[in-house]
Amino acid sequence: MQWSWSFVLSILPDLLRGLVITIEATLLAYPLALVLGLLLEAARRSGPRIARVVSGVTQFIRGTPLLIQLYVIYYIFPDVGIRLPALAAGVLGMGVHYSAYAAEVFRAGIESVPAGQWEAARVVNLTKAQTWRYVVVPQAVRPVVPSFANYLIQLFKETPLLSSITILDLMGEARAVANFHYRYAEPMILVGALFLIVSLIAGAGVRLLERRLHLTTNHSLGRSA
Amino acid sequence: MSAHSWTEYLGLMAQGGIVTVELTLASLAVGTAAASIAGLARISNRAAVRAASRIYIEFFRGSSAFVQLFAAYYLLPFAGIYLSAFACAVLVLGLNIGAYGAENVRSAVLSVRRDQYEACTVLNLTRWQALRRVILPQALPVLTPLFGNNAVELLKATSIVSLITIGDLTFQAQLVRFQTGDTIGPFAVILTVYFVLALAIGAGTRALTRLSRRASVTVTR
Amino acid sequence: MTAPPTLGMGFALAEPARGGRVEFQAVRKAYAGRTVLDDLSFSVKAGEKLAVIGPSGSGKTTILRLLATLDRPDGGEILVDGESLWNEQRGEQRVPASEKHLHHMREKIGMVFQLFNLFPNMTVIDNITLAPVLTKRMKRDEAVERGRGFLLNVGLADKEHAWPDTLSGGQKQRVAIARALALEPQIMLFDEITSALDPELVEEVLNVIQSISRDRAMTMILVTHEMGFARDFADRVIFMDGGAVVEEGPPDAIFGRPSQERTRTFLKKIIAAGYDLSGPIA
Numbered sequence: 221m222q223w224s225w226s227f228v229l230s231i232l233p234d235l236l237r238g239l240v241i242t243i244e245a246t247l248l249a250y251p252l253a254l255v256l257g258l259l260l261e262a263a264r265r266s267g268p269r270i271a272r273v274v275s276g277v278t279q280f281i282r283g284t285p286l287l288i289q290l291y292v293i294y295y296i297f298p299d300v301g302i303r304l305p306a307l308a309a310g311v312l313g314m315g316v317h318y319s320a321y322a323a324e325v326f327r328a329g330i331e332s333v334p335a336g337q338w339e340a341a342r343v344v345n346l347t348k349a350q351t352w353r354y355v356v357v358p359q360a361v362r363p364v365v366p367s368f369a370n371y372l373i374q375l376f377k378e379t380p381l382l383s384s385i386t387i388l389d390l391m392g393e394a395r396a397v398a399n400f401h402y403r404y405a406e407p408m409i410l411v412g413a414l415f416l417i418v419s420l421i422a423g424a425g426v427r428l429l430e431r432r433l434h435l436t437t438n439h440s441l442g443r444s445a
Numbered sequence: 446m447s448a449h450s451w452t453e454y455l456g457l458m459a460q461g462g463i464v465t466v467e468l469t470l471a472s473l474a475v476g477t478a479a480a481s482i483a484g485l486a487r488i489s490n491r492a493a494v495r496a497a498s499r500i501y502i503e504f505f506r507g508s509s510a511f512v513q514l515f516a517a518y519y520l521l522p523f524a525g526i527y528l529s530a531f532a533c534a535v536l537v538l539g540l541n542i543g544a545y546g547a548e549n550v551r552s553a554v555l556s557v558r559r560d561q562y563e564a565c566t567v568l569n570l571t572r573w574q575a576l577r578r579v580i581l582p583q584a585l586p587v588l589t590p591l592f593g594n595n596a597v598e599l600l601k602a603t604s605i606v607s608l609i610t611i612g613d614l615t616f617q618a619q620l621v622r623f624q625t626g627d628t629i630g631p632f633a634v635i636l637t638v639y640f641v642l643a644l645a646i647g648a649g650t651r652a653l654t655r656l657s658r659r660a661s662v663t664v665t666r
Numbered sequence: 667m668t669a670p671p672t673l674g675m676g677f678a679l680a681e682p683a684r685g686g687r688v689e690f691q692a693v694r695k696a697y698a699g700r701t702v703l704d705d706l707s708f709s710v711k712a713g714e715k716l717a718v719i720g721p722s723g724s725g726k727t728t729i730l731r732l733l734a735t736l737d738r739p740d741g742g743e744i745l746v747d748g749e750s751l752w753n754e755q756r757g758e759q760r761v762p763a764s765e766k767h768l769h770h771m772r773e774k775i776g777m778v779f780q781l782f783n784l785f786p787n788m789t790v791i792d793n794i795t796l797a798p799v800l801t802k803r804m805k806r807d808e809a810v811e812r813g814r815g816f817l818l819n820v821g822l823a824d825k826e827h828a829w830p831d832t833l834s835g836g837q838k839q840r841v842a843i844a845r846a847l848a849l850e851p852q853i854m855l856f857d858e859i860t861s862a863l864d865p866e867l868v869e870e871v872l873n874v875i876q877s878i879s880r881d882r883a884m885t886m887i888l889v890t891h892e893m894g895f896a897r898d899f900a901d902r903v904i905f906m907d908g909g910a911v912v913e914e915g916p917p918d919a920i921f922g923r924p925s926q927e928r929t930r931t932f933l934k935k936i937i938a939a940g941y942d943l944s945g946p947i948a
Binding site for chain 2 (some may be wrong): 283287409415
Binding site (some may be wrong): 560561563564566567568569570571574578579582583661662 | 734735736769772773775776777779781783784785786787788796797800801845846849
C-alpha cells in the first residue's frame with residue numbers, strides 16, 4: 221500500500237477536529253487532577269485514620285488501569301444512576317486517575333520543606349494558614365514543578381484512551397477514519413507523529429523550566445549527555 | 446446467574462489473567478534488556494552512541510503505548526514484518542518501558558555522587574572499571590524501585606492489548622460483560638486482580654531492592 | 667580515648683627514583699566565567715613538602731584538581747618531571763592530552779579528598795586493593811598483603827574488614843590516605859583533608875601525614891588551614907590569594923616575617939580565629 225498525501229489532506233480536517241477535543245480534555249482533566257490531588261493530600265495529613273483510607277484509595281487508583289476506570293465511569297455509573305456524556309466521563313476519569321499522582325507530588329513537595337521551617341514559623345507566631353501560604357507552599361512547589369509538568373505531558377499522551385469510550389479525540393478520529401477507509405498507515409502515523417512532536421517540544425520546555433528554576437546538577441557523567 | 450455460568454465466567458477471567466501475566470513478564474524482559482543497553486549508551490563517551498540512545502528514548506516516550514501499539518499492529522505487516530498480536534504487543538510494550546527504564550538508569554547513575562567518580566579518576570581506574578566496580582553497584586539500589594514503578598505502569602498498559610483482540614484480563618472482562626449483560630461483576634473482579642498484581646509487583650520490588658543492597662557490594666578480584 | 671596510631675615500620679618500600687617534580691607555567695582556569703587562576707606559575711622540587719595556604723576562593727583547591735587531572739586548565743602548562751600533563755606531542759604537533767596520556771601521567775599522582783570519598787560498597791581492604799589490582803594488574807593476594815602494610819602505616823591494621831560507614835571521620839580519612847598510598851605515587855596531593863573532621867580527630871590524621879613522609883621521598887602538596895601543622899611539616903609554604911601566588915618561602919619566613927601586606931592580613935585573621943602558629947607574627 222502506498223502512502224497517499226491526498227488521503228492525508230482529506231483526513232486532516234477530521235484529525236484536527238479530534239485534536240481540539242484532545243486538547244480540551246487535557247485542559248479540563250489536568251486542573252481537576254491538581255485540585256483533587258491537593259485535597260487528597262490535605263485530607264491525608266489531617267488524621268491517621270483518614271490517612272490510611274486516602275492511601276488505600278490512591279494506591280488503588282494508581283495500581284489499576286486507566287482504561288478500566290474509564291469503562292467503569294462510562295458503563296457502570298449509569299447502572300447506579302449517574303449517566304455522564306462521554307467527554308465528561310473521560311475528563312472525570314482522567315482527572316481522578318491523575319489526582320492520585322498529583323497527591324504524591326504535593327506530598328513530596330511538602331515533605332521537602334525542612335522541619336525547621338515549620339518551627340521557625342511557629343516561633344514567630346504565624347497561624348497554620350499563614351504558615352502554609354507564606355512559608356510552606358512557596359518552598360514546596362518550586363522543586364516539584366517539573367514533576368507537575370511531566371504529569372501534564374503524560375496525561376496528554378494518554379488521551380488516546382478516551383477513544384475507547386467513544387470520544388472522538390485525535391485517536392478516536394484516526395480510528396474512525398482508518399476503519400471507514402480501510403487505510404491504517406496514514407492516520408496512525410500522523411497521530412504518532414503529532415504526539416511525538418508535541419512531546420518533544422513539551423519535553424524541551426520542561427528542561428528549560430528546570431534550568432530556569434536552577435534544579436539541574438552538574439555531574440561528570442551527566443555532562444556527556 | 447446459574448452455577449454453570451459462574452465457573453465459566455471465572456474460568457475465562459483466569460485465562461485472561463494468565464495472558465496478562467505472561468504479557469507483563471515477557472515485556473518486562475524485553476524492557477529490562479532495552480533499558481540496560483540504552484541506559485548505558487546514554488552515558489557513553491561517544492556522541493554517536495549517545496545520540497542513537499537518545500533517539501530511541503525520545504521516540505518511545507514521545508507517544509503513549511496505546512498509539513505505538515496500534516501503529517505497530519496495523520503497520521508492521523506493510524513493512525513485511527508479520528508478528529502475532531501477542532508478539533507485537535510484547536515488542537512494543539517492551540521497547541516502550543525500555544525507554545523509560547533507560548532514563549531511570551541514567552538518573553540512578555547520576556544519583557551517585559560525583560565525588561565517587563572523582564575518587565575513581567585519581568585512582569586511575571578506567572571509565573568502565575569505575576562504572577562496573579563503583580558506580581553501578583551504588584546505582585543499583587536506587588534503580589530497582591524506579592524499575593518497580595515502571596513494571597506497575599507496564600501492567601496497567603497491558604490492558605490496552607484488549608483493543609487489538611488479545612485475550613487478556615480486560616478483553617475477557619468485556620467478553621463476559623457482553624455475554625451476561627453484567628457490568629459491575631467482571632469489572633470489579635478485574636480491578637481487584639490488577640490491584641493485587643500491582644501490589645505483588647510492589648512487594649517484589651521491595652524485596653529486590655533489599656537484595657540489590659547486598660548485591661551492590663563489590664569485592665576486589 | 668583511642669590508642670595513638672601505630673606509626674613507623676609497616677611496609678618498607680624500596681626508595682623510588684627521585685621523581686615528583688611539578689611545574690605550573692602561566693596556568694589559567696575559569697569556572698563558569700569566573701577566573702580562578704590567572705597566569706599562575708610556581709614549581710615544586712622532587713620530594714619537597716609544600717603547604718598551600720590562603721583564603722577560600724583563592725584557587726588553592728583548583729591547583730590540586732588540575733594536577734590530579736580532575737579539571738582541564740584553560741591555558742598554560744603543567745609539567746610533571748618535565749613532561750606536560752595536559753598536552754602531548756604527536757609527531758610534529760602539540761595536542762591536548764588523550765585519556766591514554768592522562769592515564770599514564772596519573773600513575774605518579776595520588777590525591778586525598780576533603781570528604782574522603784571512600785567507596786561505600788566495599789570493605790576497607792577492598793577500597794585499598796581495588797586500584798592496584800585493576801590498574802597495576804597486581805594479584806589480589808599481593809595487593810592484600812601490601813594493603814595490610816599500608817593500613818598498619820596509618821594505624822588501622824584492625825579495620826581491614828570494616829565497612830566505611832562504621833568508621834569515624836578520622837579513620838575514614840586515614841583509610842583514604844592508605845588507599846592513595848597503595849598506588850605508590852611520587853606526588854601526593856592533600857585537599858584540606860582535616861577541614862571536614864571534628865577537632866579531636868584532626869590530630870590522628872596529621873600524625874599519619876608526618877609518619878608517612880618520614881618513610882618516603884614523596885613530593886607532598888598540602889592545601890590546608892592547619893597553620894601550626896604547616897609550619898612544622900612543610901619545607902616551603904605558598905600563600906595564595908585571588909588566583910595568584912602572593913608570597914612563598916620557608917615556613918618561618920611566611921609565618922614569622924611575612925613580607926606582603928595581604929599575607930599579614932590573612933595570618934592575623936587566622937590567629938584571631940584561634941589557630942596557633944607557635945611563633946610571633948612580625
